[in-house]
Amino acid sequence: MKLVWFRNDLRLRDNPALRHACAEPGELAALFVISKAQWRQHQMADIRRDFMLAQLDLLGKALAALGIRLHLLEVATFAEIPEALARLGQELGVTRLYANQAVEIDELRRDSAVSERLAQEGIGCHWYNGCCVLPPGRVLTGSGDMFKVFTPFSRAWLKALDEDGFVIHRAPQPRGEPCAWPSLVASGLAKPWDNPHWPVGEEEAERRLHLFLEQGVLDYPESRDFPAIPGTSCLSPYLALGIISPRQCLAALQQHLGYRPQSKAQPGYVWLSELIWREFYRHLLVRVPSLAMNLPFKPETAALPWSWDPVAFAAWCEGRTGFPIVDAAMRCLNGTGWMHNRLRMIVASFLTKDLHIHWRLGEDYFMSRLIDGDLAANNGGWQWAAGTGADAAPYFRVFNPTTQGQRFDPQGEFIRTWVKELADVPDQYLHQPQDWLRVKGRHDYPAPMVDHAKARLVAIDMFRTLEKP
Ligand SMILES: Cc1cc2nc3c(=O)[nH]c(=O)nc-3n(C[C@H](O)[C@H](O)[C@H](O)COP(=O)(O)OP(=O)(O)OC[C@H]3O[C@@H](n4cnc5c(N)ncnc54)[C@H](O)[C@@H]3O)c2cc1C
Structure with missing residues (x-):
């Protein structure tokens, strides 16, 4: 049995861990770990938690329709996860675990503890880059350091992207008979989500992306600073939870423009550079983990x-x-x-x-x-x-x-x-x-x-x- 562990990548499309797990033969199941005490320690907003659980509910349903059962593990904090996963692995007969890498220090520590513990059970862990366009560590200075300034980082990032290219993974095909999904709301794990500003769903994220590209991206440099007008994409909640991937954003931008902007003079570049800022801070966090420990960069x-x-x-x-x-x-x-x-x-x-x-x-x-x-x-x-x-x-x-x-x-x-x-x-x-x-x-x-x-x-x-x- 192979197990795909969903975290901040609550999507079927362009999900490298899911895609790689599906490419292997054999039975497949999915997992999400609910760790409310840890989320509280990380100051996660109630609205973010509820949005996440509502999206998880939708994802569980979509996976069930494909014949992939989503298992839920409930623990208090990350510290309990390695043992809980080892038990679940034994129960389900898991041989391989697939997940997309995190960038935050507690999550990285959690993942390395999981790798170590599951190795004792003979379960191999396979990690992928699902949260950035280019994986952290790919864009470095000539001397192998992380860039400290954004502009040279963005130049090197665009060059690395030209060299590496990127692919968008399709959502998986059905893998068997649909299975049942007892909704999280019905089981008391999530509250009903009816927030009109932020509907859940991959389709909703893609709809916003395309609407923004059609109506907003060319005016973005002029309109993005005025809070009274809808001048930005409003995709951040969807990107933060991985309901849409930054690669999907980049691919749609390129498709819309017919080219990949390379400099400020080209329409579309200003928005692309915001996506690159997102990458800059994520790459930086992996390289300078003390940022997640309340310490200043300088x-x-x-x-x-x-x-x-x-x-x-x-x-x-x-x-x-x-x-x-x-x-x-x-x-x-x-x-x-x-x-x-x-x-x-x-x-x-x-x-x-x-x-x-x-x-x-x-x-x-x-x-x-x-x-x-x-x-x-x-x-x-x-x-x-x-x-x-x-x-x-x-x-x-x-x-x-x-x-x-x-x-x-x-x-x-x-x-x-x-x-x-x-x-x-x-x-x-x-x-x-x-x-x-x-x-x-x-x-x-x-x-x-x-x-x-x-x-x-x-x-x-x-x-x-x-x-x-
Ligand atoms: C003090 C402060 C705190 C912030 N906290 C967060 C946060 O917790 N989560 C968050 O996603 N963004 C944060 N940002 C960045 C930015 O304000 C939001 O990403 C943006 O307002 C989201 O709106 P949008 O989706 O319409 O962005 P758009 O302008 O359409 O940009 C597209 C995407 O690029 C990314 N992005 C845009 N600007 C930035 C930036 N400056 N840094 C990193 N990524 C960026 C976001 O993922 C955003 O969705 C913060 C900025 C400041 C100054």
Whole structure:
């Protein structure tokens, strides 16, 4: 018996582990491990967990229709998995296990413990690259190191892709009589999922991808920074759970354009470069596992005197900072589990450079709320904003939350959606509404919690002090 272990690759199409297992003769079963205590330790958001379990339910049903039974193992933490898998292996008579590689440190440790334990049972483990276009470790500098800067990484990545090429694996053919699938909802393992913003399913992910390519990709460089318009693909929850693969995205992009963009001058390149950022952070995480252990990429920045002020942090979390774009963004995150990229940059900059609060608090909070929470991208984004990461924003470039709002939400459409108390403030006052509100005798929106000009200087000073011997 061969066993395919699904993790962050909840799809039938372009799933290398599943494809390789299907290519071998003999019986095949599938596995998913539910480890709720571990997910909690990893700050997995409830919305992400429920989205994942709903997708798993669909996947179990689709596998059952192909004659592949999905087994579920329930454990508390990753530490229990090697033993639980050894037992299941004995029970089912498993000889080979197939899975797509993870990039996070706890997951990598889990997988090597599984390999070791199953080897004792005579079960061979076979690992594949299913989460990146190019496998981590493939794109290195001439001296064999990981690139520390994005642009040379992206050039080398495109070159390696030209050399290696890539294939998209088809979904497997039926392997026998369909088997029964007792739904996860019926068995009490999952909640019914009826979130209209994020329907589950591979078809849904592909529909979004194609819609974006037809309607959005060419305008993406101009529209991607405006949260009030649907200028981006909104594929991140699907990519984070592997409901669609980055290779499927790349293949569809190439097919749509008729070429693979190689430089900024070519339409489609800006979106491709976001997919390459995703790869950059994943490759980096494998090469620098300390990133997953709360450590900054730039070791010297560990000495920065970050604040841990719980009162200021709570105001940021709850969208009560007195800066409309920041508050709208945080309330949107709390309300929907998703936030636009421009807003992620603005609120991360505000937390770290205006409130001087440790990026780790922001990183954890995002993880605990995001439907697309992904350690590599989230850590990369936070360390970028805080100025502690690989190819991070230069420390002296501090976002001004008021002008960011004026630039990227000029009519305040996004702000008015999420900060209801500002709905009737005229456009010209919206980004600094306090004077207008005072004249109207209104006290329903807070004063700015910091003076941005002063806070910016403090942030710059924190970093300058580091440079002094
Ligand atoms: C502080 C901070 C935290 C972030 N946390 C996460 C996270 O937990 N999970 C996550 O998927 N993304 C994260 N991002 C990256 C980015 O904000 C989201 O991927 C993006 O907003 C998703 O929207 P989209 O699918 O419409 O993206 P599009 O603009 O359509 O981009 C396509 C895909 O490329 C990838 N991508 C885009 N931008 C980035 C980026 N800067 N870094 C890495 N991958 C990228 C995503 O998979 C995205 O779905 C974070 C960014 C910041 C600044």
